Amino acid sequence: MWTSVLIAVVVLLALAVVFGGLLGFAAERFRVEGNPLVDEIDALLPQTQCGQCGYPGCRPYAESIADGGPINKCPPGGEGTIKALADLLDVEPEPLDAEHGVEQVKRVAVIREDECIGCTKCIQACPVDAILGAAKHMHTVIESECTGCDLCVDPCPVDCIDMVTVEPDIRSWTWTPPRPGVIATDRQGASA
């Protein structure tokens, strides 16, 4: 009788050792570097790198969200980003915190080139290297790379940078949703 108890104990111990070893190995071998949640959050942020959230870039903000920070500090992303973040983190979406700014239509920076004195201040301010130019030479914005973050506007000593709203053209146009029509009985009522 004791032998069978012994056998059982030995077998269980052996199993415990084997699986413990396996788990330990797996924990070492497949260790995840960094917080994968930060990457997922970062992927949802608009990457304007504008700093309106109070963090020096989108990634630091993503890190703060991953640490449980508020998700409503990103004006460029607006409601859409907040909704996506709420979905990802399984929390209730909150309205955009107006303290950090309001949601605006898409804009790009445009330098009035004849007024540019070539001070390179905006080049240093641009978080995505979207401004071209050299000292004492005219600068210009690469429109396709501009995120519309506004960061170049303040440093300009001659105020020659405008934020221009991107107008939809025939190539960026898309269908609008059908207007919710009045139901038939309502229409009859309205026309009567």
Place this chain on the structure above:
Amino acid sequence: MTQLWDFSGGIHPAEHKEISTARPIRAAGLPERLVLPLQQHIGEPTEALVAVGDRVLKGQKIADVPSGTGVPVHAPTSGVIESIADLPVPHPSGMTDRCLVLKPDGEDRWQSRQPIPDYRSLDRDQVLQVIRDAGIAGMGGAGFPTNIKLRPPRDRKVGTLILNGAECEPYITADDMTMREKADRVVAGLKIMAWILRPERCVIGIEDNKPEAIAALRQAIEGTQTEIAVIPTKYPSGGEKQLIQILTGMEVPSGGIPADIGVMCQNIGTAVAVANAVLDGSPLISRVVTITGDAVRQPGNFEALIGTPIEYLLEQAEVDQSAVSRLVLGGPMMGYTLTTEAVPVVKTTNCVIAATAEELPAPPPEQPCIRCGQCAEACPMELLPQQLFWHAKATEFEKAEHLNLFDCIECGACSYVCPSSIPLVQYYRFAKGEIRIQRAEQIKADRARERFEARQARLEREQQEKELRRKERAQAAAEAQAKKAAEAEKAAESSEAGDERAAKAALVEQALARKKAKAEAARPEEPAQAPAEEAPDIEALEKQLTQARAKLETMQGMLDEAKAQQADNVDKLERAVAKNHDRVQRAEAALSEAKQSQAGQQAESQTTQ
């Protein structure tokens, strides 16, 4: 008899084709102005090759794509480029786009053309180039550059070439009339395409509601291996994927192209354009357009130059402006309402319907979905229109995408059967557009992130380099210092030139001390003698000592003089001495150290003094 398959769903809307088939194709003639949009195809917009005021010949290339996907635009007649401006173009948005405006001179003078009747002697790539240079883009509606379509990926062999003559959409008869009147051209174009692709099978698919076209084509294909497949009339059998399914029984995979299953579909109009380009050397400068609807008195098909304003064509068809309630470009199922008559005919324009209010009444208001499921039965792509509608309406685009929203061909069969008159297709188009915008924004955000990270990395690297340089400089300075100290030490040890300097410095200091103490002039001689006693063991030092002594005497003379004069010299000397004081002290320290480490007698002699 060709074996036929069927596709699921489909509808049988009223055809209304007889309105426009009563008259033969008429030449539309020369309008006052031709408006040529720079983009009439899928891909990159073209760039104008001419300037305002330039005189162009018929068939001259006036705009081309510098790089990327696209086909050139040609002058449809000879004339002068009047302006290059943003004008309304046929587009559901009703927006403007860059257009060339050509004022015809009425001469209709061709530029020199190069027909290639024996195209078989050429390389296939050369013929494809001819097709590209002729500006041919799919004329069925999408406008995809034909030369690219005719060059399927290397690993995809096209086994079946299908010529799409189904023309299933109500009202439109452009392909029908083309087949009736230009059957030979259609077959010639098909032969060229077949020669390029080398398929095992060539099929012309025609709906059974076009008996005249079938008869004409039967005659034209006499002696060739081309098949004519007469398919039952059902909308949308003319859809590329549906026609392929009918004729081959195979389905184009989701997200794939027909070439993936070894099939290619080409439009009737495209075949004619290819024949014109290769056999006549004429670029695509005109096309057949159906002008129909109850509001025109002379409906029919027109051979219209590309760029002809719709307005002009409507006049030709004797439109009753007062009766027109809606102007539809394309068919009633997939077309869209035009906001202006000023838009021109482009390469993809196949039909204009000037409809009266009774003919195409305003859509009744949308009512709630009753989940009847008729849309799912009608869907030729076997999608779930109802679910797609819910998700699109709720802007849950991801879910709609999961239900294969992008497989929707926007045929409108679901909207047609919907008893609640829900504009389903518009919801799908809206959802597709939003998803495309989101994707584009995601790509842009990813690029912005990449650029941001690259910039951060660069700034960090620059910082590190700066730090490295600073460290290097500090190290170099430390090394120089150490070297100097070592040299001083070495000099003290080996008593080279450094010792001389040290001795001199010592002398100067002693002189100063003497001066300060106002002692006798003879006294400095004692310390001067001291080095002589210090270094009796080193011969070289002795030599230098004699030199130093000589220098000491001159120095003493100078000092005496200075003292006697009581002039600025003393001040200067003092200042110089004060400046050198540190150095002298260091040398002294080194000297004393060296001396201590050296023979004891030297040390003794020093201490005694």
